[in-house]
Amino acid sequence: MILQIKNFQNIMTRYCRFNGFFEEELRSETIAPEKLDFKNRSLENLFFLLQSICHTPTTIFLNEPPDPNWIRFWERRGIRFCKFQFLKRNSNKKLQSLPIDPIRSWEEWGSISDLKDSGEILYSHEKAELSKRLNSKILLARWKSEWGFQDIHAKILEKPSYLSALIPELLSDKIVLKPEFSFSGRHKILKFSSIASENWDELDSKKVFSWFPCVAEPWVPRTYDFSGLYDFSQGVPTFCGSTIQICDEKGKYNGAYLPSEKESELLFSLLEPVVKELSKSFSPEYEGPVSLDGFEFYSQNTKKIQRISETNYRWSMGRILLELSKSPILKERRKEFDRNLSILPLQLKETIPEYSEWISNWGQARGIEILPLTPDRFASGKPYGISWILLSFLENSQETMQRRIETFYYEWRKRILH
Template identity: 30%
Template sequence: MPRIFRPNAYFEEELRLGKLFPRELEARNSVLESSFSVLGSFPDSAKILVHSPPEENWIKYWREKGVQIPKPILLRNLKQSLQKEKEIQLEEWGKISRWNSNNNELEIDPILSDSAKKYGSKLNQNDWNRESNPDFFAYSIRNRGDWEKFLEKEKDNFSPDQRFVFKTEFGFAGSQKFRDVSGLNDLADLFLKVKREPFLIETWVDRTKDFSLLFSAKNGKFKIEEGTILLNDHKGKYSGTWMGEFSEIESYLSEMPESFSKISEFHPNYEGYGSVDSFFYRSKGNEVLRKISEVNFRWTMGCLLLELRRRFPKKGNDLLLFLPKVQNSDPYSRLKTWEKETGWEILPLSTFFSPYRRPNQKNLIWVRLPAHKTQDPWETAKIVSESGTRVLGP
């Protein structure tokens, strides 16, 4: 029985749209496809399903690092590749589909889809999470009635300088919208009347640091795997992940076991990788940890980095970082120069160009750094980002 891994980074969009493979997100998904192709270089790994073949110069760069990138299964060749298979072992970034051997196609699995919608919904998670975090301002808005109840309950607490965060029920990190009191009704109308989408509304808080707890679940047992630092901007837009030695990660993990134990009660039948997003914020002069901001019942970038560290063991700190599109024709030679200048190990997890030689809008770089207990992840990530932008620029 062949093992196939589908890196569907657009998992939430598939849930929202009710269909697989949204074409407008193929280019964005290529980052995960190439990243999992690196993991697929090990003999016991699943074959990777991709929209397009990876760039030859990218494959060459990895070959020079001693890593042979295996040939993926192209989506357009899926039927031909698996036409004789009655059953496959399908693994996904986010579990939503199944293999139909009658027509040799992937299709949405109603049971997996319903489960993913139920437990992945930001609204359902908020309803559950409010029981343990009743003081955090967050409301699930599913219809006009919910909105009217929210306004009636909170209107006397509104202040002119207060800001609010609107999040869609399913959506990418960093896609939230911000409004002050004067713009609340207009944005609510956009969601409820025009888009006809439920949403979550939270009061804006002064976030200081973002963390993520990685976990795995099997046969009803949930296990903490690792802690990471999420590198987000002040609006929560994701730019990278830090994993390695740092005392604040250990301090964060020490505060999480009690809250983590409740997740198995919320979704006891889940199996696979997942993560808990958390953040510190300022409140009345103190730093407060919101232990469960969101639970991802799927792979995450942190889970990807964890597996990379396991497959390529090396002492030190690891950084996944998104950099903007390249402005020169030979970024791979510049990566080698960058390595020599810094002493870091630089590994491109995504290709720099599409099959048509168009530069990709974003590039995922894996940087392996020496271990320094005094190293500040946020400052280091800034240095690496600025250095990488300079090296890969004009």
């Protein structure tokens, strides 16, 4: 029977779609909102590259052809790109490709749709309901409170008028509002002084009401952010690794890097009791990648840990970094490539001729290995504005990884973005 299953899996065509704005799809109950089309295109090449490195027998859906110079850069380094098919919007504005193999498997960045034999991608109420339950910050907050994993006091707010009641409850100068479905770092920070001065009952702003319902927490000064990376299957978690997240002063995500083995072991032991209960009681039916985000912070001059701030039942940038670090192709290039390794967004003012080779050479001249995970431009030739890179420092240093990345960004702004 096991052999029959394996043989069946071998003849199935594996199809993949990058829906990087999965949370917006959940919130709007719409597949690939048109307003986010171009933002999604700028990142889909990253998922295309990952699948090509880790799962070559895959057909991935793309919205436009990748930059030929970027393709050649990776092919010269031994990457054999997987097959791809283009997606277009049909007369009903649904995503549609050419007819596909009826014997197939279907995977997305975040699970929300079904792939039909016709090649049409349709919203799946069943998958969406499960994904909504698993990725709801409100349900997670209730679960943490019930099981004793709420390391920071949190309140669930249904509407803006409830904000005023928080002032005596949350002992902080600021609070953070986390909408039920939102990208990591896409939250709202409010000062209590502004809350007290507003008449929230009379507000009629779509932007304000888009934050609700939400989870409200006191805003605390963070020391560092981390992410535990797992595979869940039948209520059992498997620890894959961890990353240290790079976030700005407002908590916005700006990349990640791999921790030392000692740091990763510490995070594993810290998260183990949480993740065991989470997989068993919160998401026993889920199978796939999961990331648990948390952070270290100071409260009343005492260092504390928020073990689980958010959960992501989907792929994540940290998971991509981890998978790339284990790739045999990259390790063959440099045995120490998985050390000092980070995934970073690189701001660009305009397109750069032969960008992929150029950025690699620019890094080499400074003792840095830089690999372009995305091109710098759309198929039209217009710039993305941001390119994602894989970065590794080739020389040892006494400086922290965080400090070295800050220095790299300073050098980039000074020499390229001036």
